[in-house]
Amino acid sequence: MKEEIIIAGFGGQGVLSMGKILAYAGLMDDLEVTWMPAYGPEQRGGTANVTVILSDKPISSPVLDKYDTAVILNQQSLDKFESKVKPGGTLIYDPYGIHRAPTRTDINVIPVSAMDAVLELGNSKTYNMVLLGALLSARNLLSTDAVIRGLKKTLPERHHHLIPLNEQAIEKGRSLV
């Protein structure tokens, strides 16, 4: 098993933390993982992206030019990464804020209305968790249990009371695919 994933959007959308939870969940499921952010000022509002690789074998490069799966949260990222999804791969995106939808037909394009979903859930901070749920479901990655344990590792203890809320968002995301 090997899954090469790019998650990209605006800084502040939870791109890096979504990747982190995914990586931790992989660790919980005894997989090899790498998490490689585009670091720097982009964390403070510009575009942000993170490459996460999950594999049952040792991982060579943490930096990639082709991805099995892309999770796209804004137009700039779609423009940049649509062409980099491997043929037969998956592109998950939130149509919110996208004015030029993906056009490729050789990949599996999955729109997920995550923004609408969090408005419905009433907590915009779980936006990235809805998309994570969609990713897990679309690619059949990792057990929910591993993800919850990953969340526990990522969140500081004082925020552990928010885990049920995040779990709910992940389930919502799963249901959207």
Next chain:
Amino acid sequence: MTIQEIIKPENKVHSRPRLLTDNITHYCPGCGHGVVHKLVAEVIDELGLEDRTIGVAPVGCAVFAYNYIDIDWVEAAHGRAPAVATAISRLEPENVVFTYQGDGDLAAIGTAETIHAANRGENIVIIFINNAIYGMTGGQMAPTTLLGQQTATTPYGRRADLNGYPIKISDMLAQLDGTCYVTRQAVFTAAAARKCKGAIKKAFQNALAKKGTSVVEVVSNCPSGWKLTPEKANEWLKEHMTAKYPLGDLKDL
């Protein structure tokens, strides 16, 4: 009276400090460094600190200080002695650490290290020899060179508009919360040297009591650099140096 009678132990009024080594110093005749070395050696011995004192030597005339006082020494890069001393003091809190620095080392190239070590209140002693000139490199302007003073790099005298003003760094250090004791001393008379020894002793006692940073500035001379005889140099020191750098305690907590 024969020589044998004169050198009887009961007639002894002065001896070389036990912790001064047999090495002949490289200091010029009349230089204050030798006196300050002697005072430091006496204080370390009198406080019983031979086994647990580490000296940090500067770059400047005192670069070879480690040849003259029989304790462990670390020779620092130019100006960095307070940073070197910071680490030794923190890693060896049971030892006493002191730096021995000149005006170029402490108040020019090492200003940042000096101020920040003092501001952190590092538990160290700083012995600061201010003779208003770069002795080792051949008599160039120091940050403490007086206005009008001729040096190799101010051949017509230091001018404020060209070279800025002499820096009173001990006054600056006294303003910092980390210093517990800042004093300005001299060694150009026996009386001054005795007083200076008291100040050095107090500084070492402060270190033993972990009170923070102690700074003993010694306003000193440089007969070679000033191009004066030792005697004239001391007169010049008294007339000009102590006017700009008045002796006495600046801070004593």
Next chain:
Amino acid sequence: MEEIRLMKGNEAIAHAAIRFGMDGYFGYPITPQSEVLETLEEQMPWDTTGMVVLQAESEVAAINMVYGGAAAGKAVMTSSSSPGISLKMEGISYLAGAELPALIVNAMRGGPGLGTIQPSQADYFQATKGGGHGDYRLIVLSPATVQEMTDFVGLGMELAFKYRNPVMMLADGIVGQMMEKVVLPDFRPRRTEEEVREQCPWAACGKHGRKQRNVITSLEMEPEKMEANNIRFQEKYKAIEENEVRYSEFMTDDAEYLIVAFGSVARICQKAIEEMREQGVKVGLFRPITLWPFPTKQIAELGKKVKGILTVELNAGQMIEDVRLAVDGGVPVRHFGRMGGIVPNPGEIEEALKAHFMK
């Protein structure tokens, strides 16, 4: 107890230092390695192992604190990134000249000057050929994984004490910032004062009954004695060259072409090789782990078996000089590099190899 964790390379360095029994860390914030100091401050090892952690007023002060700690026989380290390492070069030369053990980590970023905060390998020359003044060498370890970032803290410190020589871990923004699985070593107690005095009889840590005073200095005014010091250094460097060369190989056995790359870039090259192997192109990877001492003999041997060598570096071509010296004209050696913080992807490396050797 050993522990499996997911962490950034920079964080791993901090944890590894505490677990190794490091006596002191002295640093100054600079992107992309500030997490080392941040993690140490957050872990508060002074309360557990007694390790000293201090944010210095500058990189210059930090390296001189390292000099002081090392002079007292303590296990001490600092970390920074390229512009900060330039500032530390004075202290590094003094450490080498006074023969003091210390670990310096450089998470390289693009230069020259203030440059960029993105990954780079442009400090290869600075690390392996000098950087500071004088005829000295650093042992230079090049980590490619977060695990190696962890392991090289201990290895680096051991080599530093073994040879009484500063060691540099030459990392980059990629391994510093990326997270992956890491096995943290067991906690090792810091050496006691008695152990330090016994293991480092040269240290200036107070005489404590010792008859002779210890003096740590790099100064020697008599040229004959200074030359003798230099000869002793060179003999030590020769011993290091003989004993401490480290490297790794990937699919070199049947390789017709060889990529030589170090650090995180070697992993990107490995990915490119995995893809080329699927196309039947016989490429192998040689990764120097010690950049000094450089694996000259090993590359010379491999050079005899391949048709061409491509060095891939995040610079304009620095390590390539050592590779060319190693093969001594026996095989064409070409360079592919990106600069200024740009990281090549596997596809670009594949294209570069083909463009150079398979036109």
